[in-house]
Amino acid sequence: MKSNTIRLPEGFYLHQLDSVDNTNEEAKRLADKGAQSGALVLAKTQTSGRGRRGRAWSSPVGNLYSSLLLRPTCSLAEAARLTFLIAVAMAEAIETVTGMQVRPDCKWPNDLMVNGRKICGILLESASNHLSSTDYLVIGTGVNVAFYPDDSERPATSLASLGAPVSVHELVSVYVERIAYWLPIWEQQGFTPIREAWLTRGYGIGEPVVARLTERELQGTFVGLDDDGSLILREGSGFEHRIGAGEVFFRG
Numbered sequence: 324m325k326s327n328t329i330r331l332p333e334g335f336y337l338h339q340l341d342s343v344d345n346t347n348e349e350a351k352r353l354a355d356k357g358a359q360s361g362a363l364v365l366a367k368t369q370t371s372g373r374g375r376r377g378r379a380w381s382s383p384v385g386n387l388y389s390s391l392l393l394r395p396t397c398s399l400a401e402a403a404r405l406t407f408l409i410a411v412a413m414a415e416a417i418e419t420v421t422g423m424q425v426r427p428d429c430k431w432p433n434d435l436m437v438n439g440r441k442i443c444g445i446l447l448e449s450a451s452n453h454l455s456s457t458d459y460l461v462i463g464t465g466v467n468v469a470f471y472p473d474d475s476e477r478p479a480t481s482l483a484s485l486g487a488p489v490s491v492h493e494l495v496s497v498y499v500e501r502i503a504y505w506l507p508i509w510e511q512q513g514f515t516p517i518r519e520a521w522l523t524r525g526y527g528i529g530e531p532v533v534a535r536l537t538e539r540e541l542q543g544t545f546v547g548l549d550d551d552g553s554l555i556l557r558e559g560s561g562f563e564h565r566i567g568a569g570e571v572f573f574r575g
């Protein structure tokens with residue numbers, strides 16, 4: 324059944340807009356004005372949606388655009404691993420609202436895929452006052468609920484086209500519920516349980532991978548995720564690279 328109400332757990336605050344440049348920018352403006360950790364910006368459409376690597380993020384009405392403001396007390400490097408928590412939370416939310424009809428895989432570093440096609444992208448941005456602690460973090464999440472962009476280089480899909488026309492509001496409610504479930508685990512036990520949950524849905528593990536880094540390309544097998552969230556790529560020689568940032572491509 325479709326629901327039009329958004330229920331957020333304790334500690335989360337909704338900022339709902341019809342249209343905005345993009346929800347990450349709005350969350351950063353709120354943060355600069357002193358908004359609390361847990362503020363969630365949700366917009367029906369974005370006039371200037373952004374993806375990673377400076378790409379545009381197509382933002383028609385009908386998809387989900389949200390940005391969560393968090394004020395973690397740890398270092399930026401540790402806080403950046405929250406993208407894995409967000410990916411797991413959104414994958415679980417999609418499974419719940421679709422009655423397990425759609426079961427996304429987590430693609431490193433922070434996409435959700437269904438049948439090899441992208442259904443969700445995550446964009447993490449931060450502001451840090453100090454070298455060792457994070458002032459705030461904004462984690463933007465876009466889910467192709469009703470529509471998906473036609474991009475032959477990076478194939479995408481939507482929940483609607485997979486036969487699961489869900490309510491954006493219901494999806495947001497369950498997504499935040501799952502964040503509320505995982506955040507205390509992260510705070511008390513660190514990254515390990517999140518890493519394990521992510522790996523159970525890891526996309527392309529054990530498969531050939533090409534990692535495109537700033538200055539070179541590495542080819543090998545994706546053998547897992549390191550304790551710090553790096554992708555472990557094993558070359559034919561057996562040498563293992565830890566990849567912290569870059570773009571990865573899987574064959575097939």
Ligand SMILES: O=C(O)CCCC[C@@H]1SC[C@@H]2NC(=O)N[C@@H]21
Pocket residue numbers: 345346347369371372373374375376378380387388389390434443444445446463464465466
């Ligand atoms: O896969 C990517 O390149 C990241 C996409 C992130 C899209 C979301 S939608 C909500 C927030 N606002 C934006 O403009 N981007 C993020």
